[in-house]
Amino acid sequence: MFIYNFIKILSIVIIVLLSVAYFTLAERKIMGTIQRRRGPNVVGFQGLMQPLADGLKLFVKESVLPSNANKVLFVIAPMITFGLSLMGWVVIPLGSGLVLADINVGILYLLGISALGVYGIILSGWSSNSKYAFLGALRSAAQMVSYEVSLGFILVCVVLCAGSFNLISIVLAQQHVWYYLPHFPVFVLFFISALAETNRHPFDLPEAEAELVSGYNVEYSAMGFALFFLGEYANMLLMSALTTILFLGGWLPIIDCFPFNWIPGPLWFGLKICFFVILFVVMRACLPRLRYDQLMNLGWKVFLPFSLGWLLFTASILISFNWLPN
Template structure:
């Protein structure tokens, strides 16, 4: 029995504990991101935002969660019930499992795999399936149009994101996210790769269907788009998935360009603050820009969205790969990658 506990049960329990240590704070962060968004946009509009439930409105996210949990889940009579219910769960789970490879600090990562970037890119690419399934299963013209828009939009901007990530990988020589952060000890990549960082961040706005690229949920023409037929907890899962993806994309931007958990200067008092705190601060700053963009810019037309993705960002990211490669080769700056032995 002792051998069974040491060999199987305790490692399993320990993994579950580590997963909960990541998932619970992420869900709390998602809840308070909605509060932050409403407060920040309220300040920009010169109004108060949530201020009734709890002190300063701090309990408003939990009140919203309880309300959605207690509501009746309405499934359209002509919908495909199985796919209709699986779609929001798929979107939510994909938003959570991507956090498995995100390093919060030195050694603070659930799975420090050598292909962490590839894992993240694969998970983010799968996100479109939940939206397409929701649009098709709803048996609604508006939902289906929103799903098609989202699929085209996410595929278009993933291409540019992929080339931008390649420029970072050329500078590091590794797909490991911890190695990418460690390579920025002397200088964050946002300084030499500033155009690529801007392209990546704007692409994350499109990837998460956020303003000004929220064409999949355009209220004016699609009445909320792919999730128009969803209610109660099924809608809440889409909502949680979208905001968890926002935090994830900000985490990716932080790791790739802002030095992850590294302080801006390796001197006191900056290096006295723990790494995970720096990681959190950088993510909050990027999330503030997400919200700021939503409050400031009008929604793009769909042809403008596609033109930006294919005629502006794609050539820029391709040129970035060529220029970064040429500079690294010309000045002999290619990272030393250990040879793989068979």
């Protein structure tokens, strides 16, 4: 039993790491196309070996420890960030029955993992003993906490409609209509909040090069930097997967008829994730960075009241028409 579970965990880790590696390649190719320049095209056929070459380069480089840093926390911080980004995939169903841990409180588990992700960033900024890293860590912590509140209210809206915290039950509840149709305003809010939660454009204030040199990871090199990098991209894939499960019917086909119902569920799931991945990249290529006060005002004065109001509206509609699931 232990060996079987270990193989399942290892397979998920390998799939996520390969997805992250080629997500970085896809990002560079798409941005190169948008900006009318060549992306990576030298290492391997059309640059397909570039992610492996980048990983090998970071693996063999020397890790530099700042002389005044708290070395234990400095080393542990990227491990926490990377480990938590992988732990979230434990409850993500890739298809019907294809999930490592089918727990009844999958949504709460993901919220807990997301909240713990702040600790890795705070520890990295504080243990570096650098004011630039510390400012970047404080920015990131405030930003993640601010947008997690809105994300939580939006998740409760979906949970009310599905009548379950289980992710598989939420997908199966969308067999007749995907939740992005009745919940379209908060669907858009959820995706924008996911951008802020993962520190991506136009909300990449923690890594503002012009102001903070690089942000919380400024003192990291080699594998320490690589773990932060992998954790960030794994979180983007995780948020894309969660958006797909909550609003786009997970592995369910677009149209439940031939030839669409012959396409495997995991393939549908992957295609929907790719749609959001491309949106993440397009946002980075097209949008300017917000000011920090604009970022916080948007989170607390726009997203929070709207998501709370939509939750009350959803609950009142379900109660008024007696549509609450049993």
